Amino acid sequence: MNGKVLIIDDERTFRVVAEAALGGEGYEARSAASAGEGLELARSFQPEVVVLDRNLPDADGLSVLEALRAEGGDAAPLVVMATAYGEVENAVTALKSGAFDYLTKPIQLAELVNTVGKAVEARRLRRRNAGFSDAGRRKLEQDLCVGESAAMRRALELAEKVGTSPDTTVLIQGESGTGKEILAHLVHVRTPGRSEAPFVELNCAAIPETLLESELFGYEKGAFTDAKRTKPGLLEQAEGGTLFLDEIGDMPLATQAKLLKVLETQTFRRLGGTRDLRADVRFIAATHRDLSAAVASGAFRLDLYHRLDVFHLQVPPLRERPDDILPLARFFLARYAARAGRALTGFSRAAEERLLAYPFPGNVRELRNVVERAVILASGPVLGPGEVMLHAAPVASAPPAPAPHPPAPAAASPGIAGPAEPQGAWRPPGQEGAAPPTLEQVERAYLLDLLERAGGNRSQVARWMGVSYPTVMKKITDYGIDLGRWKS
Ligand SMILES: Nc1ncnc2c1ncn2[C@@H]1O[C@H](COP(=O)(O)OP(=O)(O)OP(=O)(O)O)[C@@H](O)[C@H]1O
Structure with missing residues (x-):
């Protein structure tokens, strides 16, 4: 079954022909001859798309459109408004009132089938997107973390496993854009007792060295010239939850020493403070750097490295897990198409080949951007190779x-x-x-x-x-x- 379609139109011949045409295309089609009958049928039949006559005997189609939208809420059907020939203004009003599209009478059956098809697809994409915001956080994270390749499935499995161990420190390594943060988040939401508390992120590379410690530990009023009042740090903000230290490899040595102390004693002090505060957080650190090499060169403390690397998660670059390229591309397509309210069904074979042949030096982030661009460029329901814009990979010489x-x-x-x-x-x-x-x-x-x-x-x-x-x-x-x- 392609989808459920309700036709509300007082013209009997049109109802019979349209029902037959849509039925022939695999839709489950029903019809009603008036606004009252149509709204009642909509409640029991729960159509995905309604083809609605603008001029009904007992009501204006626009008021039916409003009623359908109000009653259905997030699950409301998409409406294709049928307007009489020459009533361009009516069509415009319908679109402004939230109709998905309009058809001008006399309606061509091919056009009807085509427009209904687009509407069904668009509604499914929208619903899927809405589902992300409705669903519980756990489900959300599971859905968001796409991983079909053996390597990624293994990483996801390990992330789930470490969830059962709420105090274990986790170190995630992988190139930039591979999904380290999303994996850290997954560990957080899979940790009973911590998942309801905050997930707080600190990017150690993005903050100047002088600010890093005050961000992390907070400060007492008067601790330094600009400390006009006491400010809790991220460690306190993450209380009970997870502190995600991104780009840990870029943390200065002085801060590394202080972080090590927190990890060992589970206590810390605000800058200028005299009281020890308890740090009840799980630490997850991530880096794109080779930390063991940083240890060898003296840029990273060996003791901190061991303290962080209790549970190791490795996220392979996308080029080493080509099995993830198309599932991720389809996932991003669904997300961006839904966001743009566009009925895009997938990639052509040539577009898929193009994606598969590309090494994605920017990893999943780059793929996400490529798909986002493709959705903007899309001219039809299927994305072709011309819409998949890739950058030439950097090479040493031509x-x-x-x-x-x-x-x-x-x-x-x-x-x-x-x-x-x-x-x-x-x-x-x-x-x-x-x-x-x-x-x-x-x-x-x-x-x-x-x-x-x-x-x-x-x-x-x-x-x-x-x-x-x-x-x-x-x-x-x-x-x-x-x-x-x-x-x-
Ligand atoms: N497995 C995945 N499923 C769905 N989306 C993903 C996946 N991996 C990465 N992404 C998306 O790709 C983008 C980059 O991911 P993320 O920020 O987690 O990477 P990162 O490794 O932490 O990057 P950086 O090292 O630059 O901080 C994000 O939009 C993220 O949602």
Whole structure:
């Protein structure tokens, strides 16, 4: 079943034909001939979408729209308003009053089915988004932490496990943007007894050294010139909950010594204070740095490192867990599409290939931004490769040019570069510092990009590559590239 649709219209023929057309497309469709009957049916039938006539015998469609929205609250159906030909103003008023879309009578059935389809999809996305805010925090966090790869599943499992040990200090290591904070939050919400108390974050790299200690420990009135009144620090604000020390690797040595003392004694003093205060918090520290190397170079205290690294969570970079790319991309798509109120259903195969071939040096944060941009650029329900804008990965030096005029597919932007005017240098997938891709991987990615830019035109690709048509065809077969996606 595609969805539940209610038609409220006094024209019998239209009701019968529309019900049949929507039924034929897999919708469960019902109909009512008046506002009163329609509202009653809406209460029992709970439609996802209502196709509503603006001119009903017993009421104005607008008042029915209002009633549906008021009664349904967050679960209200989306309304497609049917207005008479020439009543443009009525259509505009309907949209302003919260209708999802409008159709002009006489309604074409194909248009009806199409608009209803969009409305059903949009409502599902909105509901999903609303669900995030409605659901309990535990459920929320579980949903937010997407992880399909074995490595990420393991990290999530460990995060859950350490939840049962509310005083154990956790150290999370991983590159920037891999999801360390989200994992720290997950540990917090999975810790009975602490999850209802605050989760407080301190970014040790973002605060000047002089302010770090006053932020962490707070201060007494008169402790220093600007201390006009007593201010509790983050340790006190996190009382009973979790203190998340992000970028711990950037903490100055002097503060490290004080933090170590807190961890060992579970007590601290405000700056200028004389009383010991109890620190009832769980510490979670995170860093993108290699802390053992920092210890070796003397930038980080060995004793603090051991004290923090009681329970270790490693978040692998996204390029090492490609199984997470598409689930994360779909998750972000649902989130941003719902936020924008747009009915976007997914990515095309070519767009997915493009995402999968990219190394994401900025990790999940970069993927999130790519999808957010794609949602803004989207022109249809399915996001294509042109809407997935990726930056060329930084490489030490450009690869040798495989053809006299290689196009610039890796940095393709929609509407900017086309097959006729190749520009810029092509970059192979991969990243400085990471294991280099194999020649096959580079060639496959290159070929895919050329095909993408040529819209599947193999002769054009052959010209660009400076090889014969049969050679291109052989490579396509060897690399298992499916040409189907460029057929429509
Ligand atoms: N597994 C995941 N599921 C859903 N969203 C994720 C996941 N991992 C990361 N994100 C999202 O990616 C963005 C970056 O994640 P986060 O801030 O947790 O990374 P980080 O490793 O703490 O980065 P930094 O080291 O720069 O502070 C956030 O918007 C976060 O919600």
